[in-house]
Amino acid sequence: MAPSSIPSDSESRFSAYVEALGAALGHSDRIAPARRYCAGLLLPGDRKSIEPMAARVEPGRVQATHQSLHHLIAKADWSDRAVLAAVRSRVLPALEQHGPIQAWIIDDTGFPKKGTQSVGVARQYCGQLGKQDNCQVAVSLSVANDHASLPVAYRLYLPQAWAEDADRRAKAGVPDDLDFATKPQIALEQIRAAQADGIPPGMVLADAGYGVDTAFRDGITALGLTYVVGIQSSTSLWPPGQAPLPVKPWSGRGRPPTRVSRSAEHKPVSARDLAAGLPKEAWRRVTWRQGTHAPLASRFAAVRVRPAHRDYKAATPRPEEWCLIEWPPGEAEPTKFWLSTLPATISRTALVRHAMQRWRIERDYQELKQEIGLGHYEGRGWRGFHHHASLCIASYGFLVAERAAIPPLSRAQRPTHPGT
Structure with missing residues (x-):
């Protein structure tokens, strides 16, 4: 199914899907504009901001439709969390027909912006551009199995300069009770909320922007979840079979020692140096x-x-865990590193496959941005930014559910030409 259109035989299911979001939207009179907004996001078009969508979905009533959609997104007080809960209640059962949820994937995505007034905009790293630039950044949590994935939480990262600027906060409608939080802190909050909501658990996957944060990893473990997270090559580790020096015996004077220690001769190494010291037989090709x-x-x-x-x-x-290292043939040094609390008995192949499952979030964002218009919202406020994102995720969720309903091809039906 092409993500940029709604086939005629899906229109009734689409209407029923949006109708099911009605309670989360707060008022029944919001269902019709929500249906128009989601239809605008799914229909073909280069720009998925309010004005061009109004022209596409109601060409004979553009001004009235524009006002209706703008009110729904920028003004109406409905709960993004409730809408995302309604979306997953419709989509996760379709996903789970293809197997249980395996992973919770944390990531963030950037939206290049001009000016300084759009909520949360600042000069920061933008993954879309691959460099520091003026942009907004949002943190998300997606749940995934081998078949598909679905975002279940989404929140704008508010840089500290924004969090401490009362005037800009007020103009953008940032909630008064929202304090500054780092991206790993936002992600951990999303994970806690997902647990509280009873979302089927999975191992937590994240890149090094999160994995290097010790408090983030400890927080996942404290919640009873396992993880496979990226780390930097400079991360300090105790090599296999080594640990810090034990607590020193008490001399009888002063306070008894209570902490482990290290010395000039006995100290951890960087992940890079650990990899360089491994024997040739430690490396294996994995598909x-x-x-x-x-x-x-x-x-x-x-x-x-x-x-x-x-x-x-x-x-x-600290307890032992896995350090997974990728050193592609032909490269001068290792390129990627992970830490994982998956069981010590897991195979290397399974560990690699779990680490690489994070690629699904890239597909989510590719479709959400290129086809659904996640980054096309042109308003400046906190509420509009999140309302637009919630309905983008709702629209994407409809596509995920529709695809999940398509029976898999039999072996005889599968194409055999290269590239399939």
Whole structure:
């Protein structure tokens, strides 16, 4: 199904789908504009901001439709969390027909912006541009299995300069009770909320922007969840079989020692140095999935280590976990590193496949941005930014549910030409 159109045989299901969001929208008179807004997001068109969508969905009543859609998005007081809950109640059962939820994927995405007044805009790293630039950044949580994925939480990151600027906050309608939070703190809050809402659990996947945050990893573990998260090559680790020095015996004077320690001769190493010191036999070729033209494969090592970040302030060493390292053939040095609390008995192949499952979030954002118009909202306010995103996710959720209902091809029906 092409994501930019609604086939005629799906129109009735689309109407029923949006109708089911009615209670979350707060008033029944919001259902009709929500249906128009979601239809505008799904229909063909280069720009998915309010004015061009109004012209596409109601060409004979453009001005009135524009006012209706603008009120729904920028003014109406409805709960984004309630709408996303209604979306997942309709979409997750369709997903789970293809297998249980396996992963909770944390990521953030940037939207290039000009000016300084759009809520949360600042000079910061923008993944879409691959560099620092003026942009907005939002943090999301998606749930995924082998078949598909669905965003279930979405929140704008508010840089500290914004969080401390009362005038700009007031103009943009930032909630009074919203304090500054780092992206890993926002992500952990989304994970806690997902648990509280009873969303089927999965291992947490995230890139190094989150994985390097020790408090983030500890927070996941405290919630009883496992993770596979990226880390930087400079992350300090205790190599296999090593740990910090035990607490020193009490001399009988002063306070008894309570912390582990290290010395000039006994100290952790960086993930990069750990990889460089591994023997040749530690590296194996692993294929994790079929790509567009060929199987996706690379060379990996997986060793049991102890994270060492500030462990000299702890009474006991950190538990062992996996350090997964990718060193593609032909590269001068390793390119990617992960830490994982998946069981010690897991195979290297399974560990790699779980780490690589994070690619699904890239597909989510590709469709949400290129086809649904996630980054096309032109308003400046907090409410409008999140209302637009919620209905983008709702529209994407409809596509996910429709695709999940399509029976898989039998082996005899599958194309055999290259690239399938």
